[in-house]
Amino acid sequence: MARTASEVVSLVGTLGQVLKSEKRTCTTHGEYTDHLTGLGKARSAAWHGCNRCNAAHRAEDTRREQQKLIRDNLRRSIEGRVGRSCIPRRFSDRSLAGFRVDGEGQASALRICTDYAENFPAHARVGRSLMLLGTVGTGKTHLATAIGNHVIRRLGMTALYLTASSAFRHVKASFGSDSPHTEVEAYALFESPDLLILDEVGVQNVTEFERTVMFEMINSRYEAMKPTIVISNRGKDELPTYMGDRVVDRLRENGGKLVLFTWESQRGKESV
Ligand SMILES: Nc1ncnc2c1ncn2[C@@H]1O[C@H](COP(=O)(O)OP(=O)(O)O)[C@@H](O)[C@H]1O
Ligand SMILES: [Mg+2]
Ligand SMILES: [Zn+2]
Incomplete structure (x- = not known):
């Protein structure tokens, strides 16, 4: 699938320049185009990986963080209630x-x-x-x-x-x-x-x-x-x-x- 101009701009904007692109296969999501991005120097460049995998990992991290917040809040609110129970x-x-x-x-x-x-x-x-x-x-x-x-x-x-x-x-x-x-x-x-x-x-x-x-x-x-x-x-x-x-x-x-x-x-x- 061809990338639109705006996608390229945002990719360059967040990760630096696209130095190279290659077709790869993700075991989960199949074919995708990987991009090597960096700030002009090959040494600081990195392959982006499968976009859909990355998105899934980010979603999983967010979910974990939220679960932890909920757990912490629950614990704090129970402790608060125990504390206030006299x-x-x-x-x-x-x-x-x-x-x-x-x-x-x-x-x-x-x-x-x-x-x-x-x-x-x-x-x-x-x-x-x-x-x-x-x-x-x-x-x-x-x-x-x-x-x-x-x-x-x-x-x-x-x-x-x-x-x-x-x-x-x-x-x-x-x-x-x-x-x-x-x-x-x-x-x-x-x-x-x-x-x-x-x-x-x-x-x-x-x-x-x-x-x-x-x-x-x-x-x-x-x-x-x-x-x-x-x-x-x-x-x-x-x-x-x-x-x-x-x-x-x-x-x-x-x-x-x-x-x-x-x-x-x-x-x-x-x-x-
Ligand atoms: N059936 C029971 N099993 C286990 N512990 C008991 C039992 N009955 C009383 N206790 C314990 O004995 C102590 C005195 O009981 P408490 O509840 O203060 O009696 P009360 O309020 O009737 O004067 C407490 O430490 C309580 O936990
Ligand atoms: Mg008593
Ligand atoms: Zn993938």
Whole structure:
């Protein structure tokens, strides 16, 4: 095929002068005309090779670069989400698979939490919450953070872990005139993640202020149809005292499950 004048101009423009042309055969693309190009000196000249092969290599390089960019961005965004999740370092590697089962209670808790994690998008769509109640050391924080880790890493969604006392402190910190954030921003933080994990509810006796914060927090998420996992060492009957009846009602709505952790403490039994 004869080269048009404009092709020659661009070839010369990018690679220097065409010094020689030869017919060659590419094993992939068949016959083509190869050009020896250079800036007038034969020593700095080079054969161009098959145009279509060169184009394919460039496309492959671009594709690889883009894949790497996408991977890097994905990794960075997951790391960012993990970083912003506030899940304590101690629990950053907790998983559902790492939860030991020896007894029907643990088996049932693991089943419910695994279903919650794996079907989180469906639960989240209807704002279905979860309550994990029971004595210390039974793995409530373990399972809740395992769900959080799954939601962030596997589903690419956002989760935030807070103890009730840190949530109260966050709202209180907005009150001063020189506070770093406003009260509205404090509540916006609680509302923003796809999943909120509220741990250690009812550790101390609650004040009226704390009950109000709890209600605002759970209610704004309820209205936005966003689920919350609430963890408490209080029993089922005591919980309304610490959270308020309306909060418990909202958490139970739409099939929100209540899981009781009744077995002995597993603290210190970690296999790792
Ligand atoms: N069934 C289990 N399998 C493996 N580790 C467990 C199990 N239950 C608890 N743990 C571990 O024991 C420690 C205490 O559990 P944690 O989740 O903090 O209890 P809770 O929040 O109920 O007080 C954590 O390090 C947790 O990972
Ligand atoms: Mg705990
Ligand atoms: Zn070729």
